Amino acid sequence: MYPEISVILPFYNAELTLQRAIDSILKQSFTNFELLLVNNNSTDKSAAIAGQAGQNDSRIVLLDEKIPGVANAMNCGLKNARGRFISRMDADDLAHPEKLQMQYEYLENNPSIDFVGSEVEYVPHIAENKGFRRFVNWANSFHTPEEIALKQFIEIPVINPTIFFRRELYEKYGGCRDGNFPEDYEMQLRYLCHGAKMAKLPEKLLEWHDYSTRLTRTDERYSTEAFFQTKAFYFKQWSEQHNPFHPNIWIWGAGRKTRQRSTFLEKQGLKIEGLIDIKKTKPDAVFYKDLPQSGQLFIVSMVTNTGARQKISAFLKERNYCAGKDFILMG
Template identity: 85%
Template structure:
């Protein structure tokens, strides 16, 4: 039977969790799928687990991608996928039995939506990381296409192993790009920049297991600076369409780190007219309480302190600034 859904699961030295991840896909209530296991130069032990699984279940296709990197492994899966829909899975994680069915139903019933994720259950295997926990709480807190559009420059809006999308997206706009940037975030921003509609189911359909070996912890391509560089590329395109004062912007945050990161925007042609700060002691910055009425400038908030973004949004809303028209959060 031709598969409706192609589940792409890249793996690299994942012998401790690979079987569990595979089993969670094979135990799905939705059955018209293929599971593409992409071996990306793993040890013999991981490869043997995958080979045995492929021998035991006809849903599974084992592929080898010799070029290192998860982007290359993902692209190997995309090139070989036969389904109308693409689902992503990580070797560390566990899919809820209803994940594929619920995401498939959602896209079938919502033809205007191209891409759907879900909430996740955070499962730490190391000492509790408050930053990761805050990120999960944040990413689980919004679901609509409108919210995703407005929050896309804060952080990755959909956790990658929850994604489920129409194959036309990568046929039109490409798959993963390999470089010194977070490939999953870049792909989502690229799709959004082309007008893709993304949503998220308000259910925890994946256990997101956090190990010390997770790439987001160990690879410099997932550093905060790499994220800001990626944001800068796509914010320029967004600004052209949405900022009435493009390329002119004001940066909320006048500290050293914020100025360094705002330089990424300048490199892509944005013109920083000035800075806004909560302290009156910054001689080259506007004191935040002295902002003009809406319609005079466009603000990009780049403050990353915990909770600062929500306070800035609340303050600007009180001043009748409209998010997406008068300001955007980027941190």
């Protein structure tokens, strides 16, 4: 009999944290699962730790993926997964004992939802990064499919090691793609682009441990520019469906970085009609208070300064601009 859930845990040189991560899955209150441990060319004791765990619990499946990269390791797990549901786990994190049970019950009770994550508890192991803390607080602040759909172009909407989804998503739309982009964000945007509905449980079901070796710190595929390129590709497809003025857009933000990142949108065929700024002194930008009433243009806000996003959204809503219809936040 096949397991209900396939938990995929790729690892590479994770000897210091792997056992703890494995144990947190084996101690789940929901027990009808398989745990696929995917070794991605480890040179430390990780493989031995995984092998010993496999001898002690028949639910563990040991896999090897020789092609380097977490996307390839994840795909190895997906190809071998037998469960109706797929759950992701990272080798340096810790799952709450009720994680699988709560996410399984949520999807069973909500057939219109395809993909569910959860909030996380942020655990830094280095000097705390305020940017990471802000990201976690942001990611923990919204939960509904509607909120996720509107916030998908700001950052990755569901923190990756919390994801839990129906295997049909993988069968229809593929797994991870390997390239010069953040593979986890690309996969979520691709699923959303195809109409998948994502939700997030309001409970902290994962300890998200932050080490200096985290890929988001060390791999160029997680650079800000790589994120914007990925956003631009999927935003073009989103705009075709939701922007009444497609391909025409207005960009909120006239700074140097915003102008540079706007070129990613132009490369996707979007036409920038003008720029909007909070300063009257920008000669080639419209002063924000001079914007027309809603229904005459579509705005993409690309301002990333702390707190600015909320102020821009609040201002536009005061002017009767509707998120997802008259404007979208990006960046």
